[in-house]
Amino acid sequence: MSAHRLRLIVIVGGGVAGLRAAERLIERGYDGRIEIVAAEPHAPYRRPGLTEGLLNGHVSPAALRLRARLEGRVRWHHGVAAVGLDARARRVLLDDGRYGPYEGLIVATGMTPRALPGARRATDRVQTLRTVDDALRLRTTARRVRSVLVVGGGLVGAEAAAALRAGGTAVTVVDIAPTLLHDAVGPRLGVALTELHRRRGVHVVTGATVQAWDHAPGEIRAVLRDGREIGADAALVAIGAHPDVGWLQDSGANAIDGVLCGPTTHVVGLDDVVACGDCARWPNLRFDTVPQRVEQWATAVAMGRHAADALLDGPRDARPFAPVPWGWTEQWGVRIHMLGRPLAGSLGAVDGDPDRLRGALATQDGDGRLVGAVVAERPAVSVALHRAIGAACPKPDLTDAAAWRPPAPVSAAPAPAPRGHEPHRPFVERRRTAPAAA
Amino acid sequence: MTERVHVDHRRCRRHALCVIVAPDVFARGGDGRMHVTQPANADAAARAREAERYCPLQAIDTERRR
Structure with a gap:
């Protein structure tokens, strides 16, 4: 499968993962169409800045807006949500009665608070x-x-x-x-x-x-x-929040607690569909084979870019997505970093005085392998520990990805489009006068 | 075409994610601030752009200059 086979890619989700996916498609030289369906009315913004913005008063989509190099290539559909996926016909069904035909689909719908x-x-x-x-x-x-x-x-x-x-x-x-x-x-x-x-x-x-x-x-x-x-x-x-994958329920995908993906971010059970960001559950083969979701900014950035690559490269040639997760929070001026899988074993102090929020704790799994760390106010230690986790848990390769099997069988054939929601016109057509109510 | 990498020190909170993503471009200086070594080649420039996308404070700017 080559980068130039696909001519119409739809991205569902207008957060950072979807945005970075679009940016990567363009960077890779994909020259077909890109359509982004975004439930929110705003251009993509820096979501982690919302709490900080509550404090200093700069909360506004404009102040938090994300920069991206899209070169005018993306067509946005703001304020529109996906309500279903007809994978056989390759159509995303939308809540305004239209549908989005696709050749390649990137799922990046994020989450809704519980x-x-x-x-x-x-x-x-x-x-x-x-x-x-x-x-x-x-x-x-x-x-x-x-x-x-x-x-x-x-x-x-x-x-x-x-x-x-x-x-x-x-x-x-x-x-x-x-x-x-x-x-x-x-x-x-x-x-x-x-x-x-x-x-x-x-x-x-x-x-x-x-x-x-x-x-x-x-x-x-x-x-x-x-x-x-x-x-x-x-x-x-x-x-907490739950992943917005209800619209994939009858599509042939496994959409329980996020959409199930293989190691490359390809959605299990569907062709030419990849997923990224908070809504994607995938096995990070650097650590183990169990599909998990990661609700992190840096992972969403990396996964958006990776999913774009995976879609263009196809399931056989795509690399496994296996980052060393990096998360952060700042509370009362104290910067905390969460690296790898900090809770996947026993935590022990490795630097400074973590109890006074100036130091680091590292996590070893049952085999004594360094798998994670939490770090308070020690950015240089974070950099070193991030590298050390990467060395202790090496990157998987294409063979590892090919050997992975989903944990439970998923239905092979996509179900027909949900009833009672028959979309009547594609969104890629020029907008006509609204059809008379049925 | 070259790119000039710039860090906005008012936005920067010195998390050092840029040092992880592009260690040949970003480094923590003795004053605690992020110091930039302008990319020497296309690979380094690509890593700098990647760091720009990752920065949680959007404090990095890699502007294009012809």
Whole structure:
């Protein structure tokens, strides 16, 4: 399969992964059409900047907009979501009744925040944080209220809590884990970061879950499982997100917790479809053969570029996608790096004083192999550890990729297009007058 | 066509991801800031552009000059 076989590539998803995929197609000399279907109305922006923007007030799509070298080659379809995939006919079905024919497809639909049972979502008082519109709404709310309850102390919850608190809001964080950021940085840095938040005036309640909500007028009361009640003017629900792959449900792809890909990012069960970013579940053969999702900026950049290569090269010649993951967070001016797979074994201090948030912990797996690290305020140590993980867990090759088999059988033949959603015109046609309602 | 690599030190938070992506172009100086060695060849220039795309603060600019 050559780079010049495909003439029409559709990218579903207008985040950083989709953008970098488009950029890479152009860089590779692909000269066919590129159509990007993006559910959000905004041009791609720097999503990690949203929490930081809450603090210093520069949240706007313009201020966070991503630069890219697209050379005017991309046709954008903003505010349009995919609702289905007819893989046999090679069509993406869209929520405005149109469809997008493709020869090659790049899936990059990202995620949607999870809702908390009982909590009304996207009201003035109970919000989630994923998009720039979410961030703008939260900032507006924060300026009007005195207190915010943050449910969930992961990356989004903890970063937002710091930003809101720094802006003068009274903040309570409730998290099910024993520390904030427990699943991101492990227990030891988790303890240190939880203490840091407390010193800065964030009320942190760990080991607790919200069992019931009471939306009184002008107030929210969350009842914890142990009976405690926490009142606040507004709440941010930050208990994670689920991949936006519902539209692939009947396509022949395995779309449970992300779309299942092989080592090269090709979607298992479909031809000429690759996936990248938060919504893709793939085996990183550098570490093991188990498909996983990675919700990280740098991985989305790398995977977008890799998926473009994989689509152009075809499944036989594409290289396996096997980065050493690099994630970061910044809380109260403390920079934390998460490298490789920090929670895949036992963590031990290797540099400085991690308990005072100035040092590094490294992770060894059962075989004594260096597989990950968490690093606080030591960028030079991060660089060295990242390289060391890469050396300890070498890059797989084409043979390794070819030998991989999906963990469970997936249906071979794509199902027909979902009923009741028959699209009537392709989006590549010039827009005609709207057809009369059926 | 050459490219000039530039780091905006007001945006830069010195995470050093650029040092991982393009070690021959970016290095941490004694003052803690990222120092740039202008790319010596096309491969180094490509790595610098890659670092520009990865930078979490979008603090790197590789502008084209003819």
